[in-house]
Amino acid sequence: METFAFLIHPLDIDDIAKKYKIAKRVSPKVVGQVVRRRPSFVVSEIEGIQSKTGVKAKGWFIAVPLLPWQFTKLEEEYVVEKLAKACKVAKKEGAKIVGLGAFTAIAGGGGKALSEIVDIPVTTGNTYTTTTAIQGTMQAAKEMDIDPSQATLAVVGATGSIGQACAKVMAPDFIKTIIVGRDKDRLNELKDNISVFGEEGIEASTSVEDAVGKADVIVTVTGATGSVIKPGSIKSGAIICDVARPRDVSRKVSVERDDVLVIDGSIVKAPGDVSFNFDFGPPPGMCEGCVGETIILALERRYENYTIGKNITVDKVKEMEMLAEKHGFTLAGLRRHEQLITISEIDKIKSKIKEGKKR
Numbered sequence: 001m002e003t004f005a006f007l008i009h010p011l012d013i014d015d016i017a018k019k020y021k022i023a024k025r026v027s028p029k030v031v032g033q034v035v036r037r038r039p040s041f042v043v044s045e046i047e048g049i050q051s052k053t054g055v056k057a058k059g060w061f062i063a064v065p066l067l068p069w070q071f072t073k074l075e076e077e078y079v080v081e082k083l084a085k086a087c088k089v090a091k092k093e094g095a096k097i098v099g100l101g102a103f104t105a106i107a108g109g110g111g112k113a114l115s116e117i118v119d120i121p122v123t124t125g126n127t128y129t130t131t132t133a134i135q136g137t138m139q140a141a142k143e144m145d146i147d148p149s150q151a152t153l154a155v156v157g158a159t160g161s162i163g164q165a166c167a168k169v170m171a172p173d174f175i176k177t178i179i180v181g182r183d184k185d186r187l188n189e190l191k192d193n194i195s196v197f198g199e200e201g202i203e204a205s206t207s208v209e210d211a212v213g214k215a216d217v218i219v220t221v222t223g224a225t226g227s228v229i230k231p232g233s234i235k236s237g238a239i240i241c242d243v244a245r246p247r248d249v250s251r252k253v254s255v256e257r258d259d260v261l262v263i264d265g266s267i268v269k270a271p272g273d274v275s276f277n278f279d280f281g282p283p284p285g286m287c288e289g290c291v292g293e294t295i296i297l298a299l300e301r302r303y304e305n306y307t308i309g310k311n312i313t314v315d316k317v318k319e320m321e322m323l324a325e326k327h328g329f330t331l332a333g334l335r336r337h338e339q340l341i342t343i344s345e346i347d348k349i350k351s352k353i354k355e356g357k358k359r
């Protein structure tokens with residue numbers, strides 16, 4: 001039996017109030033002070049994972065009692081030490097690799113500092129997140145009858161870790177790619193590292209508005225704390241894959257733009273009769289790409305630091321695609337705000353696009 005653990009943490013005060021009602025009656029500062037004194041603990045045992053190859057795995061969700069703002073405001077050394085203690089809990093349970101969820105994947109240079117002080121391999125899971133974002137986007141393009149070889153792609157947040165990998169993998173399939181970021185020098189450096197046909201095949205832009213006004217397919221993956229894509233500027237008929245958390249696409253887009261398809265990044269179905277035994281967001285038996293990567297590495301017996309730091313490589317994105325297929329992970333359909341997008345919803349969007357063209 002192969003084994004793994006995955007670190008999670010409360011996302012807000014509501015999460016804590018599910019167990020301790022008093023959390024809602026005292027100030028967030030007091031809740032934070034109390035929470036951070038608690039040791040990490042096992043939340044649930046993950047059972048029933050069985051690869052297509054027959055290999056079985058089990059794992060544990062381990063809670064790190066820190067709130068999102070504490071991961072960025074508290075001293076890095078303190079946070080990394082807290083994560084190391086959670087890794088000890090994981091190892092004591094029998095885990096052979098630890099995946100880093102949500103803000104635990106950001107602390108200490110994306111798992112780098114942690115990997116240097118623990119005696120168990122760690123991974124952020126961001127490689128498979130990238131793989132699934134690309135797969136979801138290409139599937140959505142197909143459903144919307146968009147032919148990439150005739151379409152323009154925009155990657156918003158392209159200078160980031162996930163963004164640069166998406167741009168490098170996807171650009172060769174599109175007639176034109178617009179990479180969008182805030183730093184011109186870093187954009188130009190990236191531009192030189194993307195293979196496309198001819199000069200016109202790639203454009204660097206610092207204007208999100210301008211890029212989304214031209215693109216048929218958009219992958220958005222910035223680290224912005226508020227929305228960066230508003231309803232007004234999007235091209236009619238576009239699809240947008242919103243990988244960012246918090247989301248990049250304003251909620252208003254779904255309300256005001258019935259001629260645009262917005263999908264979530266990365267939910268997958270794990271192989272076997274899987275019970276996570278804890279409600280962490282996705283429907284039963286499904287998980288985010290980062291959890292998926294940790295399970296895949298365990299099933300593959302690749303007990304090594306896999307995705308660490310900011311460098312997600314094209315080779316690894318492709319390797320994860322191959323390993324996911326080998327072990328029986330599949331995309332959990334196209335989703336928006338965790339809900340499945342039905343064929344009839346896609347048909348409605350398509351007919352709105354046609355109506356718009358007639359006008």
Ligand SMILES: NC(=O)c1ccc[n+]([C@@H]2O[C@H](COP(=O)([O-])OP(=O)(O)OC[C@H]3O[C@@H](n4cnc5c(N)ncnc54)[C@H](OP(=O)(O)O)[C@@H]3O)[C@@H](O)[C@H]2O)c1
Nearest residue numbers: 129157159160161162182183221222223224243244245265
């Ligand atoms: N859905 C999932 O399962 C999942 C998994 C992992 C990560 N994520 C999310 O993916 C996003 C990116 O992660 P990452 O690891 O690639 O981050 P990253 O390496 O820090 O890259 C962030 C990118 O966003 C840009 N950016 C930051 N603030 C911005 C703003 N206000 N406006 C426009 N651009 C901005 C940065 O540009 P500069 O170079 O100018 O700073 C950079 O290009 C995050 O939201 C993260 O939470 C989601």
